[in-house]
Amino acid sequence: MSTTSSSRASRLLALAFTCVALTGCTEEAGAMADKSQGNPPATATPAGLTAPTPAAPSVAPPKPVELRSVEVRRVRSDTELSRLAGERLLAGNAEPVAIEVRTAEPLGNLERTASPEIYVNGERLGDTWALGQDRLVVIVPEGDLEKLRDMNEITVAWLGAEQLTRTQKPLRLDKSLLP
Template identity: 50%
Template sequence: MAAACLALTGCAEESKGTAPAPAPAPAAQTPAPIRAEPASPDAARPVEVLRVSARKVRGDAELTRMAGPALLARAADPVAIEVQTQEPLGSLERSSSPEIYLNGERVGDTWAVPPDRLFVFLPDTASFKDTTEVTVAWLGNEAQTRSTRPATLTRQMLP
């Protein structure tokens, strides 16, 4: 048995001398840099208004559908305020939405129609002043996204 141990030990020592060198460690991979896309919600910038108009809802199939039966049932002469933005609105698939503000007040839910149109529906024009300031901002981030150059909607522009 001692001979067997010597034989095994000798073999083990011989294999130590001929063992291949350990392979070098794999190179560490550098992760790709993370970049915020310009249209991402993180890249907040003002939504500038290109033009604003007011239209009667009744008689326009698209506006009637968007206004909905609840407004049409309670409003004698509903009106739609339409805003076209200078730049496309970008992705609307987020937890916020662009909203139309009249004289700094959010007046209702705004419909966004890609790429650059917004609509808000009102029961009538009675609350309008001679001149109404129209701005747009993303709900929840108004301070950074509110229009810096408001558009003007005058009483003469109302239907």
């Protein structure tokens, strides 16, 4: 005669085994708690426990991005700028311009989630591309050129840290210098 796993004896045996296992875990945890309240373990020095780790790259605190020069150029006369502008901005007879700034110091790590952005009179007129460690360009669509004043203030700041990184000594761009 064979027994099946659904018999009463099997269920009682499983229940008893579970109770013993749970009771053992509870007593073991209680015993551990009693031991920890008695004599504290000897303190270890951190130097003895940690393996030497490679030096983490130091992150310089954010600082303002100061500018050396600003220049405005036609996009159509430059193949690199035409590629950045794309077909949409160059469609028809549109004449977008590129505002290019050179920074006083290299920008540093450009492989991060934030990016440096060019601001004209405190406003972003488009996406900024970093074309080198000290060269930034923004393509301004022809329609947005109307937003420019007779005298414009050009600054740069890293997205997400604008207050800490905005240019302290803005450059001026005279609208009459537009191509």
